[in-house]
Amino acid sequence: MATQDFVSRLPNDIGGFEAGSVARVEHVLEPWEKRCHALADVLDFKKIINTEEKRKGVEALGETLIGKLPYYERWIVAFANILFTKELLSPTELAEKMAEVEARFPVESGQGG
């Protein structure tokens, strides 16, 4: 692909690109995925993060991470970054809270995802 395509298109802008055949995959959302979706909607209703900010937040993850992370994983990481930028959360706060949440689950039951 010509470098100019990367200059003129951000990672989400893939309309018209070549790609493989459409595999008709679908899955019922896991509970946390549904909570993540509800969180996205609530953040939009409350005018904290709107749909366009969310999309741009995903785009800001960069093509490599966008390619590696599934859909709701991209969303939650984008939300974290946007909330840091808006100074509604700090990275330290989030790290400490995540450690607290982790600690609610016994370590011996698995290594997590």
Place this chain on the structure above:
Amino acid sequence: MTSVHTDHHDHDHDHAAIEQVDRPGYYEVMETAIRELLIAKGLISAGDIRHQIEVLDSRSPALGAAVVARAWTDPDFKRRLLADGRKGCEELGISFYDDTQLIVLENTSEVHNLIVCTLCSCYPRPVLGLPPDWYKLKPYRARAVSEPRKVLAEFGTHLPDDVEIRVSDSTAAVRYLVLPLRPEGTDDWSPDELAAIVTRDAMIGVIPVTIGGEAA
């Protein structure tokens, strides 16, 4: 579907095994942490999240199917629906929980409509629920706008060459719903009988509505 992980493994990341469902993964922990922090700061409430989960659960393609069946059987309604999709749906009691407009695209013997969101995953959620994974993945998003006939063929849909295909690319503010062609031989069907053959995929535009099609 009862299994949590079934057929959506098109991505290349590692998973915790399914038997470890009681220990959340990194991103689930992040979701819980962000939600709890925002609630503690008073920016959102636990009730907001619970309520929105109920709203999401209340939406399915059955709503869109009822809109289509009504449009097929009530020409005045169809006129209003095509003029303003959101108002038409609201007339049937379907609320729009988000700040989006809806444009309903009518299929005819000359024109076949297909909807996509090339940038991400915009979709008429208030009337269809959440989109299937394939709608959000690269092959459909990339190719629907440039080679729609090939994409349709992958869904088993083969249109005559003289049928024009129009692809509508959704945005954060404007969403689309396809009003499929009513199948022949359904003239004496009731709206409920008609709604039962209108599928989600037909309202995305990747397949036609057929008699004997699965329920939405």
